[in-house]
Amino acid sequence: MAAMSNSYAQPILRTADLSEASRIVERLLAIADLRDLEVDFEVRISAAQTLSPLLKLLPNAEWWAEDDGDGSSAKGDEPSAHLPIRLKSWAMSPETVEPFLDSLGDSPATVRWDFMGWPEAPEVGLGVGGARGAFVTLCVNARDLELEESATDHTVFVHVKQVEAERAPWLAAQVGLRVIGDLVMAPY
Template identity: 75%
Template structure:
């Protein structure tokens, strides 16, 4: 599952309170053009206690083994024989977010909301932003989009096109926050 970047992301909130992270996401979505709204999920799974409910919720999710075992859903392998695995499901309906978060438990995961675009940001000289780069990601039990830095807290990222990098701080300000880290290339 090699990912191709379609945006750059910048963190705007880090919190131990998952509901606070979800409230910030809701506020950001409140200013976005939500036509074609869908959600992508990724989780780093290390136990059948997490894997089983995720596969029940997302039966067509793709997965691949981390490390040298080489197992994957494309080969028809049993994921529980290849822990840890990365599980990914794309283009899911927004109502699956709550059940996904319940299923991942303490595992590092991301939820990425994908929609039509960001609003005009005249204060920073930007018109309406198109679908490319119009995402919000909640990294759960992780501080990065690649799930390489597990944590006990959660991070909200806003995405923008690289050429519109000033949109990220503008978006943060729209919800009463500021950027708290560098603009990074998003993994997918």
């Protein structure tokens, strides 16, 4: 799969309607090279009722206590004893997205689709984009990729290589949108 390197992300949609955000993600994925498609999840969990279904869905997820807590999956701790926690799961199948979204409640989370590449963008002078920087992220109940800014709405980000920054507005235009914020370095 793609090497772990930072991509750059730019928001193209912010909406209170999660189904609208999901439709935009689907439209972006429809133009991408989806070979090796995987999905990564990250969520900040404060409530036990959110934790249980997520642990059932993502039994091998890594987690660690937020704030000043010291509990973690690496230590074999019980996650419910260390709330709030941050939980991450990598390389999941796309079929896990809907159950993941259904389990979140109001917890801030990201769903990141990782795939082979973006299509050629001749209008902005770009060839086919490779795997590095080819992601779409849906931030649920959050405004930022690090899940620091909780929100009641959801944001879709397209990821590109920094040297191909003009691909982000081009991608937004392919789904009838425009960029709505700055290009920012994305976390791993």
